[in-house]
Amino acid sequence: MSDNLGLYQDDFYNALMDAHAGLSESASHALNARLVLMLANRVGDIETLKDILEKAREYNDE
Amino acid sequence: MAGYKYEPFDYVKPPELSGAAPALYPVAIIGAGPIGLALAIDLAQRGIKSVVLDDNNVVSVGSRAICWAKRTLEIFNRLGVGERMLEKGVTWKIGRNFHGDQEIYNFDLLPEDGHKYPAFINLQQYYVEQYLVERARDFPELIELRFKNRVTGHKDHGDHVTLTVETPDGTYEMVAEYYIACDGANSATRERMGLDFTGQTFQEQFLIADIEMEDSPFGENAVPERWFWFDPPFHEGKSALLHAQPDNIYRIDLQLDVDADGKAESAPEKVMPRIKAIVGDKPFRLDWVSVYKFRCIKLDRFVHNRVIFVGDSAHVVSPFGARGGNGGIQDVDNIGWKLAAVLKSEAPAELIETYHEERSHGSAENILNSSRATNFMTPKTPVEALFRAEVLKLAHDQPFARRLVNSGRLSQPCSLAGMRLQSPGVAPLEPGQPLLDAPLDGAEGPTWLLDVVPPQFCLIGFGEVDLPDVPGVARIGINTIREYPCFNSRDGFATKRYGQQGVYLIRPDGHVCAVFSEPDRHDVERACARAQGKMMEQAA
Numbered sequence: 348m349s350d351n352l353g354l355y356q357d358d359f360y361n362a363l364m365d366a367h368a369g370l371s372e373s374a375s376h377a378l379n380a381r382l383v384l385m386l387a388n389r390v391g392d393i394e395t396l397k398d399i400l401e402k403a404r405e406y407n408d409e
Numbered sequence: 410m411a412g413y414k415y416e417p418f419d420y421v422k423p424p425e426l427s428g429a430a431p432a433l434y435p436v437a438i439i440g441a442g443p444i445g446l447a448l449a450i451d452l453a454q455r456g457i458k459s460v461v462l463d464d465n466n467v468v469s470v471g472s473r474a475i476c477w478a479k480r481t482l483e484i485f486n487r488l489g490v491g492e493r494m495l496e497k498g499v500t501w502k503i504g505r506n507f508h509g510d511q512e513i514y515n516f517d518l519l520p521e522d523g524h525k526y527p528a529f530i531n532l533q534q535y536y537v538e539q540y541l542v543e544r545a546r547d548f549p550e551l552i553e554l555r556f557k558n559r560v561t562g563h564k565d566h567g568d569h570v571t572l573t574v575e576t577p578d579g580t581y582e583m584v585a586e587y588y589i590a591c592d593g594a595n596s597a598t599r600e601r602m603g604l605d606f607t608g609q610t611f612q613e614q615f616l617i618a619d620i621e622m623e624d625s626p627f628g629e630n631a632v633p634e635r636w637f638w639f640d641p642p643f644h645e646g647k648s649a650l651l652h653a654q655p656d657n658i659y660r661i662d663l664q665l666d667v668d669a670d671g672k673a674e675s676a677p678e679k680v681m682p683r684i685k686a687i688v689g690d691k692p693f694r695l696d697w698v699s700v701y702k703f704r705c706i707k708l709d710r711f712v713h714n715r716v717i718f719v720g721d722s723a724h725v726v727s728p729f730g731a732r733g734g735n736g737g738i739q740d741v742d743n744i745g746w747k748l749a750a751v752l753k754s755e756a757p758a759e760l761i762e763t764y765h766e767e768r769s770h771g772s773a774e775n776i777l778n779s780s781r782a783t784n785f786m787t788p789k790t791p792v793e794a795l796f797r798a799e800v801l802k803l804a805h806d807q808p809f810a811r812r813l814v815n816s817g818r819l820s821q822p823c824s825l826a827g828m829r830l831q832s833p834g835v836a837p838l839e840p841g842q843p844l845l846d847a848p849l850d851g852a853e854g855p856t857w858l859l860d861v862v863p864p865q866f867c868l869i870g871f872g873e874v875d876l877p878d879v880p881g882v883a884r885i886g887i888n889t890i891r892e893y894p895c896f897n898s899r900d901g902f903a904t905k906r907y908g909q910q911g912v913y914l915i916r917p918d919g920h921v922c923a924v925f926s927e928p929d930r931h932d933v934e935r936a937c938a939r940a941q942g943k944m945m946e947q948a949a
């Protein structure tokens with residue numbers, strides 16, 4: 348995967364943590380689910396999405 | 410308030426048991442469900458004789474198919490029963506999805522005008538079968554309906570099949586050139602042959618109730634639509650579906666727990682409060698109740714030499730999407746003309762194999778859509794439930810999320826584009842697509858494209874183009890005057906759908922199989938030969 352966040356890596360990471368701040372674990376999971384759905388809509392292209400799903404799955408530890 | 414009156418069909422002692430000389434029938438159809446009956450009529454209209462054997466003597470009992478799609482109605486039109494079904498059926502085209510008590514999304518299944526048939530009608534399967542039986546009786550020379558004739562055995566001898574049939578008067582054998590298994594989801598033919606029927610079985614159970622009531626449960630203006638709820642206030646945590654049927658009957662589907670006791674759930678004292686929770690205090694009568702589990706499952710091969718599987722015997726889907734019966738009617742449309750052409754020696758026997766290719770493809774599409782919808786309705790794990798909950802939450806105001814909500818993707822005609830009977834080509838309606846209806850004006854007044862295209866190979870020429878005279882190929886001109894039947898496009902629908910100028914070759918089942926700009930006789934003969942499977946090697 349190419350690196351697209353550029354100089355904003357810390358901004359993004361902290362914004363993501365902030366978005367979860369104060370949420371219960373289940374609310375955090377729900378937020379993550381909404382994020383996946385909204386980001387997927389933003390990406391749009393089905394081949395790109397399938398590729399990302401596959402890559403993310405490769406890092407599974409179980 | 411009485412409900413449908415089941416009139417048993419007469420059992421007649423078969424000729425084989427009355428001392429008649431054994432006959433060789435071109436086609437034996439096993440099963441007089443909608444699929445077997447429709448096929449017998451299709452074949453009869455093509456001059457092919459068949460015997461239809463059914464173990465029972467009444468039409469379909471209870472709550473089964475109700476939603477019949479536009480393409481099915483167009484095929485029924487060709488079989489001579491479309492208008493009767495349209496008249497009796499409840500026409501609808503809008504689906505609404507609710508989450509809790511709020512509407513989150515609605516879809517219009519036929520936003521355009523200019524079609525003889527609507528997106529859908531709802532009509533109980535017993536009416537469909539009754540009308541088909543009555544239509545089949547119009548062909549006493551060509552269709553023999555044998556009720557109370559159970560097929561208990563068969564053997565394929567390479568170029569014919571022998572059947573063993575049990576009747577109230579004893580057992581007999583009969584011989585047919587082709588054995589068409591229309592014996593439904595639990596096909597005994599399939600089991601006898603030990604064929605794998607593979608796919609997904611859903612654990613969830615669904616309560617399906619038909620109720621009769623004077624007042625409409627569809628709110629204030631009572632327009633019949635398809636209403637689907639996720640997590641409604643009257644049935645928390647589950648899904649529900651509401652449809653209108655003729656005779657003031659309404660269909661309600663309620664999802665039950667995985668481990669629900671189906672028998673207990675279908676008892677009136679359990680069902681009545683569930684229905685009251687939906688329709689309120691309006692009086693109603695329970696017409697029929699059953700509890701189902703659904704499968705999405707198909708045969709690997711639909712053609713086994715002289716034994717051919719058509720309808721539910723070949724594929725079964727969950728009902729969300731109404732793709733079962735509608736898929737089966739598309740099977741009939743596909744196999745009818747091919748079988749007739751082979752039996753009349755107009756086409757090589759290999760043409761039958763393309764029924765498997767084209768309809769196995771169609772059925773795979775139906776299974777994909779039906780199982781995706783059923784999976785969305787019945788999350789299997791906490792994370793599936795989580796994603797679904799968030800999709801539904803977003804769907805209240807996010808358009809993209811509304812489109813992820815899947816309460817069933819309703820039956821669409823299957824495209825045969827790219828398959829080997831079709832000659833590749835480019836046109837507004839590409840080869841492989843089924844005919845798109847359009848209003849026309851003819852010498853005798855207004856009509857429909859659907860009503861003027863005959864069930865044989867047919868050229869349709871748009872604009873000033875000369876269609877060559879090819880034996881066995883009908884000709885129709887649009888927006889021109891020629892020596893063959895010509896019509897004008899009314900309100901521009903036909904030209905919008907097909908273009909101002911161009912030529913389409915239509916198969917006997919109404920699918921485009923080739924397109925041209927100015928074809929000569931040779932071009933048309935070549936495309937017809939290909940569509941009849943006469944050029945398999947070249948085309949493969």
Ligand SMILES: Cc1cc2nc3c(=O)[nH]c(=O)nc-3n(C[C@H](O)[C@H](O)[C@H](O)COP(=O)(O)OP(=O)(O)OC[C@H]3O[C@@H](n4cnc5c(N)ncnc54)[C@H](O)[C@@H]3O)c2cc1C
Nearest residue numbers: 440442443444463464474475476560593720721733734735
């Ligand atoms: C709850 C529910 C809702 C549905 N809703 C829809 C819908 O809205 N739209 C839709 O398109 N589809 C729907 N379907 C699916 C539809 O009912 C089937 O696809 C359709 O009935 C298939 O028709 P068939 O003729 O292939 O089989 P069947 O209708 O099952 O007919 C098979 C026939 O073969 C006979 N038979 C069986 N064995 C033998 C034997 N050994 N000898 C002689 N005869 C035999 C049987 O008696 C029967 O008459 C629904 C199904 C269910 C259960």
